[in-house]
Amino acid sequence: MSYFGKNIRKIRSLKSLSQQAFAELFDLKRGTLGAYEEGRSEPKLETLIKIANYFSIPIDDLLTSELTVNNLLKFKGNLTIEQNIGEQEYFTKVPCITTLNLNDYVKYADKESFVQELPYLTLPINLDKKFRAFTVQNLEMSKNDLGMFPKDIVIGELTPLEVHSKLNNGTLVFIVTQDDIILRRLFISSGSIVLRADHKNVEDIVLTLKDIKEIWRVRYVFYHRIPETNFSLEEKLEQLEKDFDILKNNK
Template structure:
């Protein structure tokens, strides 16, 4: 059963468009929109793709999902993923690390136990035990001040509806691969997530909820890049460093005496 007619009508009204508005954008007669919404006619593929873009929906959602009754498809209860988890001899969960070079392979291998066993594993203290964690190595500079090579520790998020706008997440997506971004949740409005880089030189972009395979909320990071004190307070001058060195030398002298 196709839900196309009802979905076009519902989403068009939700976006505040008249039939004429939509017809103008598609460069067709208004009567064709009426026919689509009444189920008297169905759009050709090229027109259907345009309709999906205007209504900010996927073709599959338009055809196979009752949006008015069930809500956006991306917000529906997703099938529980069976996560491949490694454990030590004490049956304590390890954190599996996905290095930069393995991120492409992870898209195909994240559900394959043999693939996951080949990835590095480690423990971190003080993480709450009720969550499952995974680590991802960053590439690039889109999330400065975190630099390339920083390792993000993420807690598994089961449902997309649990994504909280403004927080940072590692998303494993069919369309963009493995990405670490600040995420804004617009799934209820248009079935999409809005991804923003902390580095303002990178433009924000959207991903459809249906394209998201895994979500990991950032909980900690590991980096070899130490914070620069000069970022938050005045940098020490050579004179200051010289005075500090003299004080240390004086303290050492007193200890020897």
């Protein structure tokens, strides 16, 4: 198995290059580059040598091991950090599933060339893990004016299908099926996957593993508003005492 496709995709991400821009550097067609990245095709020796030389990466490393960002930054050449500008920090680019591209994502989730062209968020999270951002579409995960509402954004980390059973019951996930993307809490029961909303009036969805294309475990949530905070009675009394002291001192 060649790691060439994964490695050039990581190089593009590190250099903030689109597929088109990267392809033009080496006189390639964008479709050809997409085929490399998806593992559907391997490069000609001439192309391989050009890319390896351009980024000063040994050909063997480019082909036989999955390079991390730290590995890549150790190589000299066009991947090194600019001199005399201090240490640079690289954030993860997270492709974002929105209202407009949701249906297309359901169809083309397995096409890396499609995913690379999605709008993305840039976040200070683990560079070596795979994430997706999903825009909340409905009120299913809201409860008593709390929870998540449309336009909130959840960030999910990819959970391989073969290890889904290791997720704790109640884990918040969004799941890509053959027809839709569903944001709910996951429960495993008798070999079935039950997706449960926080809203009490929404019925469970029961799936089997063959119904699922991707599982993304929610790690972060970005609210479109400032969430309401429920204070305990003790905290409210404490705040009233502080307010009273302020009023008394101002007399």
